[in-house]
Amino acid sequence: MIEKKFGYGIIGCGTISKWHAEAAAATGKYDLIAVTDVRKESAERFAEQFHCMAVDSTEELLKRDDIEIISICTPSGFHATDAIKVANAGKHIIIEKPMAITYEQIDDILKACKDHNVKMQVISQMRFKENVLKAKEAIDSGKLGKLVIGDVSMKYFRSQEYYDAGGWRGTWKLDGGGALMNQGIHGIDTLQYLMGPVKSVFAHAKTLARNIEVEDTAVAVVEFANGAIGTITGTTSVYPGIPRKFEIYGTKGSITLVEDTITLWDIEGETEKIKEGDQERKLDSASNPTNFGIEGHIMQLDDMAEALIHNRDPKVNQYEGKKPIE
Structure with a gap:
């Protein structure tokens, strides 16, 4: 057929x-x-x-x-x-x-x-990555116990030339924000996807190194609805740029991902353990905004087609896409 x-x-x-x-x-x-x-x-x-x-x-x-x-x-x-x-x-x-x-x-x-x-599908390709889904299953099934801390660190490098090359970049009108709204939005989405809804946020945001309207550096402290706390760190101004890192800690286990590679997996009672340094660094966009794979987009476009075929919502519909902006 x-x-x-x-x-x-x-x-x-x-x-x-x-x-x-x-x-x-x-x-x-x-x-x-x-x-x-x-x-x-x-x-x-x-x-x-x-x-x-x-x-x-x-x-x-x-x-x-x-x-x-x-x-x-x-x-x-x-x-x-x-x-x-x-x-x-x-x-x-x-x-x-x-x-x-x-x-x-x-x-x-x-x-x-x-x-x-x-129907609308908002591109949030990290949600479709195998190891992100593995981490979410462990969290949602209670393997990590009570969640305590959830952090994301996004320490990127974007040169002044990068902003100057696209007249819309780094402007309030067309970019809507800087290190968090543009480069950091996928990391913020993935953190709340893993940790659950956010209850409150307070933050410091500054323009420290680039000649742009919006922030090039920001740090936020987050309180999640489940009682856990965490941090969101985002910048586009540090050389040479460091791969994005997620750290999820609970009373019975901890998981760390660098991009979509699990670099720490240590859960009470499980024989499978991954220690920091065991995994090779994979493709990342820390210093090059086009240095990422196509696999996530393939999975999201396939999901959109399947949503239309089976008359269901796409996995990252407009309501899910709203969450990281909130």
């Missing part, structure tokens, strides 16, 4: 759009039909590479009856406007992080999706 292929389009042909096109192809469940970008030459170059059409505007893309799902790969500040247009056209949405940069924008997206019965 031949599986249904969904007509697929992309808005925004910048760096991340390549991950979406390649992931869609890898699932075997999408047929990339057309793309658009405010820079016509970018859309045409992308279309030539991926053997699809380049159209002149989002509106033209949305008029096509042969497109059912659209990926939004524009700068963060345009996500809400684009998502609402796509929802109003009755197309299903795959959107890069963050799904929006203000609460008002999020509420408008939620309403548009509900009004037009549209």
